[in-house]
Amino acid sequence: MPLVPAKEVIEWAEGEGVAVAAFNFNNYEFLDAICRAAADLKVPVILATSEGGIRYMGIEVIRPMAEALVERYGITAALHLDHGKSFETVLKAIRYGYTSVMIDASDRPYGENVAITKKVVEVAKPLGITVEAELGVLAGVEDEVSAEKSIYTDPEEARAFVEETGVDMLAVAVGTSHGAYKFKGEPRIDVPRIRRIRELTGIPLVLHGASGVYRDYAEKLGMEDARGVPDDILKEAIRAGIRKVNTDTDLRMAFKVGVLEALREYSGIDPRKYLGRGREEVYRMAVRRLKVISLL
Numbered sequence: 607m608p609l610v611p612a613k614e615v616i617e618w619a620e621g622e623g624v625a626v627a628a629f630n631f632n633n634y635e636f637l638d639a640i641c642r643a644a645a646d647l648k649v650p651v652i653l654a655t656s657e658g659g660i661r662y663m664g665i666e667v668i669r670p671m672a673e674a675l676v677e678r679y680g681i682t683a684a685l686h687l688d689h690g691k692s693f694e695t696v697l698k699a700i701r702y703g704y705t706s707v708m709i710d711a712s713d714r715p716y717g718e719n720v721a722i723t724k725k726v727v728e729v730a731k732p733l734g735i736t737v738e739a740e741l742g743v744l745a746g747v748e749d750e751v752s753a754e755k756s757i758y759t760d761p762e763e764a765r766a767f768v769e770e771t772g773v774d775m776l777a778v779a780v781g782t783s784h785g786a787y788k789f790k791g792e793p794r795i796d797v798p799r800i801r802r803i804r805e806l807t808g809i810p811l812v813l814h815g816a817s818g819v820y821r822d823y824a825e826k827l828g829m830e831d832a833r834g835v836p837d838d839i840l841k842e843a844i845r846a847g848i849r850k851v852n853t854d855t856d857l858r859m860a861f862k863v864g865v866l867e868a869l870r871e872y873s874g875i876d877p878r879k880y881l882g883r884g885r886e887e888v889y890r891m892a893v894r895r896l897k898v899i900s901l902l
């Protein structure tokens with residue numbers, strides 16, 4: 607099974623009334639764990655890398671590695687660029703075989719966001735590559751993407767944006783933020799806003815900053831103040847029209863827990879002993895997330 611455009615797996619999610627999980631990876635261990643989890647649960651998945659991930663691995667190894675693992679596990683998957691910040695980065699991803707790209711110009715004025723997104727759609731669409739854009743601003747830090755305050759997506763503006771750009775899916779700001787510290791008080795997502803944006807745009811919506819930041823992992827890492835999106839709130843958002851849910855933080859936390867636990871018991875130097883435990887924890891977390899996101 608070759609890598610498919612994200613549009614195809616999102617269409618599956620539309621049909622099922624669920625969302626597709628997009629997981630970020632930065633190495634072989636994460637990618638293998640994610641693909642195995644998707645195979646075990648028999649659901650499609652989106653494999654994503656940020657610009658930072660591309661710099662870390664080198665772009666030329668990403669598609670071949672993803673393709674080999676998708677083949678190994680017999681899954682349906684898209685290869686997606688997360689938070690492409692410039693037209694050049696997006697072009698590079700397309701050249702290196704990505705089947706889906708995000709152009710994130712959400713920190714620029716509306717008119718500039720429209721112009722650059724439109725330019726990406728013009729290049730990507732004829733090639734059958736899916737395009738995600740973002741409107742509104744999420745707070746928090748994710749690799750190089752950071753903002754202090756969030757600005758919620760305006761539904762009317764979203765309608766105009768989608769009409770003007772012809773984008774396939776839209777990331778919205780509805781209360782979540784990037785990183786492990788998403789909420790100070792009670793976690794809240796503006797579900798009516800999701801429903802309204804969905805009604806007005808008619809396209810699949812994407813939720814960033816959606817990790818669960820689960821207690822059992824946070825406590826093991828000394829991150830007691832960390833707060834994520836509770837599973838039941840995430841499910842509500844999916845029922846309101848979210849069709850792609852991004853997860854990065856949860857996998858990072860799981861990997862670190864696995865590596866730390868392995869190193870506590872193992873004093874040797876074989877990296878497979880502790881990276882392997884990290885991989886196992888990433889697999890378990892990916893299964894946990896896929897169950898929530900696929901409403902299983």
Ligand SMILES: [Zn+2]
Pocket residue numbers: 689748784814815852
């Ligand atoms: Zn994001």
